Amino acid sequence: xxxxxxxxxxxxxxxxxxxxxxxxxxxxxxxxxxxxxxxxxxxxxxxxxxxxxxxxxxxxxxxxxxxxxxxxxxxxxxxxxxxxxxxxxxxxxxxxxxxxxxxxxxxxxxxxxxxxxxxxxxxxxxxxxxxxxxxxxxxxxxxxxxxxxxxxxxxxxxxxxxxxxx
Numbered sequence: 169x170x171x172x173x174x175x176x177x178x179x180x181x182x183x184x185x186x187x188x189x190x191x192x193x194x195x196x197x198x199x200x201x202x203x204x205x206x207x208x209x210x211x212x213x214x215x216x217x218x219x220x221x222x223x224x225x226x227x228x229x230x231x232x233x234x235x236x237x238x239x240x241x242x243x244x245x246x247x248x249x250x251x252x253x254x255x256x257x258x259x260x261x262x263x264x265x266x267x268x269x270x271x272x273x274x275x276x277x278x279x280x281x282x283x284x285x286x287x288x289x290x291x292x293x294x295x296x297x298x299x300x301x302x303x304x305x306x307x308x309x310x311x312x313x314x315x316x317x318x319x320x321x322x323x324x325x326x327x328x329x330x331x332x333x334x
Contacts, residue, residue, distance in 0.1 A: 170213040175221035177228045179235055181326045182319065184300075186227055189213070193227045193247045196298045198319045208297045212250045231300070239267035239331055242301050249298050258292035265306045267331040272310050286310075294318065300327065 173188040176199060185202045187195035187209060194212070197205040209216065221228075226245070233241035249259050261280050265271055271279075273286040273293070282288070289307075296304045299319060305327040309315045317324035 170216040172209065172213070172216050172218050173221050174218045175225060175228055177224070177231055179231065180330075181323045184231065186221075186225075186231075187218075188221070188225070188227065189248070191225075191246075193245055193298060193301065194250065196227075196301055198299065198323065201319055204318055205297060208295070212297075227301075234300070235330070237333075242303075245301050247298050247301055249296070249302060251292075251295070251297075254288065255292040255295060258289050259296060259298075259302045262293070262296075262302050262304055262306065265303060267303075267306075268333075270306055270308045270312065270328065272312075273307055274310055276307060290316075303327075306331075 170189065172194070175186045175188070177184045177186060181198070183199040185197055185199045185205065186193060187205065195205045195209055230241040230245050243263070249256070251259065257280050258276065261276055273289045274283070277283055277285040277289045293304045293307055294316065296302050296318070305317055305324045314321050314324055
């Protein structure tokens with residue numbers, strides 16, 4: 169049976185829960201939205217057990233640096249989000265969006281060579297198991313409007329303002 173390491177981290181927009189497998193981040197969600205994470209981990213790993221982390225760890229420290237203003241600190245967190253081949257392409261492309269920028273779903277679809285797949289990009293985005301690190305909050309509607317975010321639109325707005333230095 170797989171054993172995942174769980175740790176919790178305080179963060180200005182809301183506490184976070186992190187799931188790691190062999191030291192690699194496989195899940196990150198706001199603690200009050202963790203009910204989205206557990207089914208994802210079960211589908212990915214089957215039945216699993218958890219143990220608490222022995223300390224804050226690299227991912228937690230890099231997240232703290234991100235919230236302190238080093239917006240590139242999360243780029244160096246080793247992740248394995250799993251997912252379908254299409255989801256992995258979308259999630260990889262999301263990590264290429266610089267902090268402070270906002271792209272539309274259509275722009276990302278074009279970026280990955282699938283210009284007619286904006287809705288599929290949105291669907292992949294909604295299944296992102298590693299919030300913030302895979303920065304799905306940087307995607308907005310075609311006219312720049314804030315659209316769905318698993319952690320809530322208020323948090324999405326907070327993250328976007330944080331990345332703009334506001």
